[in-house]
Amino acid sequence: MRKLLNTLYVMTEESYLTLDGENIVVQKDKQVLGRFPLHTLENIVCFTYKGASPSLMGKCAERNIGISFYSPRGKFLARAVGKEYGNVLLRKEQYHISDCEERGITYARNMITGKIFNARWSIERTLRDHAYRVDADKLKHISNALYETLPKARQVSSIDSLRGIEGKAAEQYFSIFDEMLLNQKDTFKFKTRNRRPPKDNVNAILSFVYTVLAGEYINALSSVGLDPYVGFMHGDRPGRASMALDLMEETRPVLGERFVLTLINTKTIKGAHFEKQKDNAVMLNDEGRKVFFNAWQKHKKETITHPFLKEKIEWGLLPYVQSLLLARTIRGDLEEYPPFLWK
Secondary structure, eight states: OOOOOEEEEEOOTTOEEEEETTEEEEEETTEEEEEEEGGGEEEEEEEOSSOBOHHHHHHHHHHTOEEEEEOTTSOEEEEEOOSOOSOHHHHHHHHHHHTOHHHHHHHHHHHHHHHHHHHHHHHHHHHHHHGGGSOHHHHHHHHHHHHHHHHHHHHOOSHHHHHHHHHHHHHHHHHTGGGGOOSOTTTOOOSSOOOSSOOSHHHHHHHHHHHHHHHHHHHHHHHTTOOTTOOSSSOOOTTOOHHHHHHHGGGIIIIIIHHHHHHHHTTSSOGGGEEEOTTSOEEEOHHHHHHHHHHHHHHHTSEEEOTTTOSEEEGGGHHHHHHHHHHHHHHTSSSSOOOOOOO
């Protein structure tokens, strides 16, 4: 099994990354802010304007270290990549499946089934741990509705119908999301999902964690030889990582939304960690992003037992493991793609 290495998050807006031998050097105004050995890293995520030197980007591509660039407010800008990994026949088969709805839906159904299953168990976990602090009847009603949706997702025969089922399930799940916010209710209120831009604190952090999670899946899919931009459910669109979005669907409730609930309910993230822009968009501020990534790195190192492999893995390896299982299914080593089903 692959070893989980560290991700370096560079948050200082005016910093510049360079290469010194086998080390990454973070500089600001010619002052060294930090030095990090390459062999300890698997990803670099930069929220800076100045970027990185060509020599560093080349070394990262050579070492298969993912390096992505975002604006200081979290908008994805670019990603440096090197040689393609894996057998070209694997990617060609992925493209064939993407062009055939009858084949592609067999994968997409399982991914959406995993998403609905995990959303339901996120609700059940809240009911188990905090039944006296929530509207239990309301949560149980939605949990039962999601349970009844599972066979429909498994039996649907068209991508459009599957999208409809997924959309309805997401609407039901988010209808009780505010109930699962147990603390800081004055600061963190959730009415409905909104984005581009997010208009409140909860939506701001949801959008942020989805961006981070998508980046994890892009790197994971690339590392196993798949094309993260050609999906089975999300349609082709220039610049959209459709396969990464497909595959992350099933883990959104557990790696995304559940993580957000924990940050808010444990008061790790607070109202002071957000700021409103001129267009009324709400974003994490510098301190908020630092708090987020500190908690994210710790969470990634926590272990779980993978339900299909029956092995202990770290949460941070889940995107890689699911990408690997997807690649094995496409190659024909597995009869059916096994989604991640959390309990």
